[in-house]
Amino acid sequence: MGPVPDLTDRADACARRLCAADSVLLASHIDADGLTSAAIASTALARAAIPHEVVFKKQLDATEIASIAACEYETVLFTDFGSGQLDVIAEHERAGDFTPVIADHHQPADAETEFHLNPLLFGIDGASELSGAGASYVLARALAEVADSRTEATAAGITATDEIDADNRDLAALAVVGAVGDMQTTQGELTGANRGIVEEGVEAGVVNETTDITFYGKQTRPLPKLLEYASEVRIPGISNDQNGAISFLDGLSVDFTSDSGWRRWVDLSDDEKQVLVSELLQHALRKGVPADKAQQLVGTTYTLAAEQEGTELRDASEFSTLLNATARYERADVGLAVCLGDRNEALERARRLLDNHRRNLSEGLQQVKSRGVERGEYIQWFDAGEEIRETIVGIVAGMALGVEGVDPDRPIVAFARKNDEETKVSARGTGRLVGSGLDLSVVVGEASRALGGDGGGHDVAAGATIPAGREQEFIEKADDIVGAQLAE
Numbered sequence: 001m002g003p004v005p006d007l008t009d010r011a012d013a014c015a016r017r018l019c020a021a022d023s024v025l026l027a028s029h030i031d032a033d034g035l036t037s038a039a040i041a042s043t044a045l046a047r048a049a050i051p052h053e054v055v056f057k058k059q060l061d062a063t064e065i066a067s068i069a070a071c072e073y074e075t076v077l078f079t080d081f082g083s084g085q086l087d088v089i090a091e092h093e094r095a096g097d098f099t100p101v102i103a104d105h106h107q108p109a110d111a112e113t114e115f116h117l118n119p120l121l122f123g124i125d126g127a128s129e130l131s132g133a134g135a136s137y138v139l140a141r142a143l144a145e146v147a148d149s150r151t152e153a154t155a156a157g158i159t160a161t162d163e164i165d166a167d168n169r170d171l172a173a174l175a176v177v178g179a180v181g182d183m184q185t186t187q188g189e190l191t192g193a194n195r196g197i198v199e200e201g202v203e204a205g206v207v208n209e210t211t212d213i214t215f216y217g218k219q220t221r222p223l224p225k226l227l228e229y230a231s232e233v234r235i236p237g238i239s240n241d242q243n244g245a246i247s248f249l250d251g252l253s254v255d256f257t258s259d260s261g262w263r264r265w266v267d268l269s270d271d272e273k274q275v276l277v278s279e280l281l282q283h284a285l286r287k288g289v290p291a292d293k294a295q296q297l298v299g300t301t302y303t304l305a306a307e308q309e310g311t312e313l314r315d316a317s318e319f320s321t322l323l324n325a326t327a328r329y330e331r332a333d334v335g336l337a338v339c340l341g342d343r344n345e346a347l348e349r350a351r352r353l354l355d356n357h358r359r360n361l362s363e364g365l366q367q368v369k370s371r372g373v374e375r376g377e378y379i380q381w382f383d384a385g386e387e388i389r390e391t392i393v394g395i396v397a398g399m400a401l402g403v404e405g406v407d408p409d410r411p412i413v414a415f416a417r418k419n420d421e422e423t424k425v426s427a428r429g430t431g432r433l434v435g436s437g438l439d440l441s442v443v444v445g446e447a448s449r450a451l452g453g454d455g456g457g458h459d460v461a462a463g464a465t466i467p468a469g470r471e472q473e474f475i476e477k478a479d480d481i482v483g484a485q486l487a488e
Contacts, residue, residue, distance in 0.1 A: 006122040015146040015147070025068065026042060026054045028079040030057070041103065044144065045143070047168065065088050075101065076100050078104065080104060080132025082104045083107065104135060107457075108121070130179075145167075169204040169206075173201055173306070181316075181320025190302070208302065210300070220311070222261065222262035227248065231399070254276070281297055284297065323339070326353050334353065364396035376475060376476075393414045400412060411438060413478060425453075438459060440459055453467060
C-alpha cells in the first residue's frame with residue numbers, strides 16, 4: 001500500500017514508466033529537500049537496476065528544461081520541481097523530446113502529463129504535509145514494489161543487503177530530513193502524509209522520534225551557544241546574549257562543563273536534561289514569556305538512528321542545514337554524496353562549506369539589522385543587491401522575521417542580484433499569516449509573471465526571478481495581492 005495510500009496508484013504508474021526505460025535522467029532542485037529527493041530517487045533507481053544520471057538545477061525555467069531535453073534521454077525524472085513548469089515540460093513531451101516523470105509538491109501549472117506524482121493533485125497540502133523528498137520516497141516505495149529490486153539489482157551487481165533495503169523503507173530517514181529542511185514541521189512535529197513516512201522510518205529502525213528540547217544544535221553546539229542562538233523560543237536575558245546564557249548555566253546545580261570545555265546537549269544525562277529544561281522554563285515564565293510559547297521549549301524531534309551521535313548527521317534539522325550549505329554554493333555533488341553515504345571526503349568538504357554558510361548567513365542577517373527594511377501597506381522588503389548571495393537571500397529573509405526592526409506579522413520580500421539582467425526574489429511568511437489567507441506562491445507567481453518573469457513555491461515561502469530594475473513594480477503588485485488575500 002505504501003506510506004501515503006492516496007498516492008499509491010499514481011506512484012505505481014510512475015514507477016512502471018521508469019522501469020520500462022533503458023536509462024533515466026534525474027533532475028532535481030538544489031536545496032535540502034531537492035538533494036534528499038535526488039538521493040532517494042537515485043538509490044531507488046540503482047536498486048531497481050535502472051541506469052541513470054543525476055543533474056541539479058538552481059531554478060527550472062524554459063532554458064534549463066531545453067538543456068535537459070538536449071541531453072537526449074528518453075525519460076526524465078524531475079524531483080522537487082517540475083510541477084510549476086509543467087506547461088513547458090508538456091510542450092517538450094508533445095514534441096517527442098522526452099517522457100517526463102515528476103515527483104514534486106509545488107503548485108502545478110495549468111497543464112497535464114500522465115506520470116505526475118504530486119500530493120496537491122490528491123488534496124494533500126504540499127507545503128506542510130508532504131515534501132519533495134516525501135514524494136520521491138513514495139515513488140521509491142512503489143519502485144520497490146514494481147521492480148523485483150533484489151533479483152534485478154543483484155544481476156546488475158548491486159546487492160540489496162536486507163529486507164529493509166529491498167523495499168526502500170530505509171530511505172524514510174532522508175525523506176524526514178527533506179521535510180524538516182523544507183520547514184514542514186508544526187512545533188517540531190511532522191504531520192499529515194509525512195506521518196506515514198515517519199512511522200515507516202521508525203518501524204525500519206532508521207528514524208527515532210522523541211520528545212526533547214526543540215532548540216537547533218543539540219548534537220553539535222556547546223550549551224551556551226545552544227541557548228544563545230536559539231530562535232525557536234526567545235528568552236529575555238538568554239537569547240542573543242552570550243554572557244546571559246553562560247550566567248544562567250553557571251547558576252544551576254549541574255556542572256555543564258568537562259575537561260574539554262562546555263558540554264553539548266547530547267552529552268547530558270536524562271536527569272541533567274530535565275534540570276536544564278525545568279529551570280529554562282521557569283526562567284522564561286519569570287521573564288514574561290507567555291506560557292503557551294514557553295511550552296514550545298519541548299516538542300517532537302527526529303534523529304537518524306544509523307548516524308553517529310554528536311554529529312550534524314544525527315539530527316534531521318542539522319543534517320538539512322549541512323545539505324543547504326553545499327548546493328547553494330555550487331556543490332550539489334557534495335551534498336548528494338553525503339546523502340548517499342560518503343562519510344569521509346564529502347562529509348569533510350560539506351562541513352567546511354557549512355562553516356562558510358554560517359558566516360554568510362550571520363553577515364547577511366547583520367546587514368538586514370543595520371540597514372532595516374522598507375514597508376508597504378501589507379508587506380516589507382529589503383534589497384541585498386550583490387551583498388547577499390541570491391542562493392541564500394531567502395534563508396536570511398526568513399531569519400530576519402521577528403528581529404528588531406522587522407515586523408513578524410507581515411510577509412517579507414528580499415531581492416538579490418542574480419546577474420546583469422535578472423533579480424532573484426525570495427518571499428517568506430509565517431504560519432499565522434498563512435492561516436489568515438496568505439499564499440506567497442500566488443503572490444510571487446502573479447507579480448513576477450506580470451513583469452515578464454516567473455516564480456512559485458509554497459504559501460509560506462516562495463521565490464521568483466524578475467527583470468533587473470523592476471523591483472519597485474514587483475513590490476507594488478505584490479503588496480496589492482497580499483492585501484487582497486488578507487482581506488478575504
